[in-house]
Amino acid sequence: MKQHEQVAMVKRLLALRETRRDERMLDEVVTIPVSKYTDADLLDRELASAFTRYPLVACHSSALPEPGSYVTSDWDDFPYVVVRGDDGRVRAFYNQCRHRGARLAAERTGSVKNFVCPFHGWVYGLDGNLRGITRAHDFPGVETRDYGLAELPAAESGGLVWVSRTPGAELDIPGFLGSFHDDLVTFDVASLVPYKKTKVVKEANWKLLIKTYLEGYHVPYLHRDTLAFAFKRGVIAYDQDGPHIRLSAARTDITALAAKPEREWRILDGVSVYYTLFPNTFFILHPDYVSINTFWPLAPDRTVWTHEMLYRAEDFTGSAGQSGLEKRFRFTNDAVFDQEDFAIAEDVQRGLRHGGADHHVIGLAEGLLAIFQDTIDARLTAPHDTMTGRPA
Structure with missing residues (x-):
């Protein structure tokens, strides 16, 4: 105004x-x-x-002050985690390990260098890529590039962070x-x-x-x-x-x-x-x-x-x-x-x-x-x- x-x-x-x-x-x-x-x-x-079908407000931008800062969903029907990457960009993912679905981030807010699954120790980067599989020899043929976190649309605009339940959507907040x-x-x-x-x-x-x-x-x-x-x-x-x-x-x-x-x-x-x-x-x-x-x-x-x-x-x-x-x-x-x-x-x-x-x-x-x-x-x-x- x-x-x-x-x-x-x-x-x-x-x-x-x-x-x-x-x-x-x-x-x-x-x-x-x-x-x-x-x-x-x-x-x-x-x-x-x-x-x-529409963007939802996840948090104020101040909740993600630095790379590794994350916020999880307040709504169990939409279990996301939003994180600021090393490049400063905000990304959102389903808060679920791609191995057997364990929740990666249990706290409402926090800061991490990587997301580590508490169930079996699989490691994901802030960009959602799978960085490591524990006892990888037990998973022959499983490529880390195929098992990154499921990404959701996210955007930071107007001082707010937004997410969408529609995978692949392009968010135009303005x-x-x-x-x-x-x-x-x-x-x-x-x-x-x-x-x-x-x-x-x-x-x-x-x-x-x-x-x-x-x-x-x-x-x-x-x-x-x-x-x-x-x-x-x-x-x-x-x-x-x-x-x-x-x-x-x-x-x-x-x-x-x-x-x-x-x-x-x-x-x-x-x-x-x-x-x-x-x-x-x-x-x-x-x-x-x-x-x-x-x-x-x-x-x-x-x-x-x-x-x-x-x-x-x-x-x-x-x-x-x-x-x-x-x-x-x-x-x-x-x-x-x-x-x-x-x-x-x-x-x-x-x-x-x-x-x-x-x-x-x-x-x-x-x-x-x-x-x-x-x-x-x-x-x-x-x-x-x-x-x-x-x-x-």
Whole structure:
């Protein structure tokens, strides 16, 4: 988001504050069947489409600081390892020895010179090539060149590392994200420093969890003791690019920003900017820190949720800075996300088991819920470019 685009967005939000209404998203009230959150066959189709045909966020670039640094998957259904090679390039492989399938990297993160199988000691280089077979004389005719690790598409772009479940695919992340890739570059996401990451299983559908982020209607009620003050008289404007959504939410301090000359306007000084990076990442830009949330389905009513907070090093220095980071993390991760947003989502999911209604009613201010749902549904059957998510 270039500076002139930031100014234009602030003006959009200031105009909406005058009307005390969010930007219009729907022309009418719509409904969403509750089967979207309970149907096992539908989840299988989502996994085969949204989670297989498109790039997925693996981590922030800072997780791979040097050659040999690696990160493993948070999702057992997609057991990859991403590693930075001696040439600086990021590569991804199935985290499985080609001998008898043992997991090579057991820890979530680490650093190695080579991957050594813990089962029988086969050795693989950072480029995935098989370097050595123990007791090679027991494998006559087996050539190391034929048994390198199974490689997966991987790319590093916009400060994030991406992987795909489609072997052989060419990843074009700028093309996939469109104008939102420019946002990641403009906001210098690559320079962020990691603070803390959590991984929790939530008893709710992956879409139900993401949708808690996509409307401000609930803020004065669910978040009355947490976020409500920061977003008093808050309004929302949104943009779409391909399958992705950008949601800009005015904070209370936008009025102080508006008092400055336009040339000094920086959107994060008065606005929090949220992105759904299709299909399962929710990326939140605050003035001094960033939250990356990913949602990995286990079942229609169970999801792995990961949350990583990153920050700008110059904004949090010394012990006082670290104390401030911890306070922000507890507030964001524990109080807002876990105990409010996702606790209510789990409560909703429990209720779905017992009937009472076969659909949810979506009001005009909740239009992004329907837009996000339609984006997922459209890719179940309609042909789309598998690397950009746009109509083929």
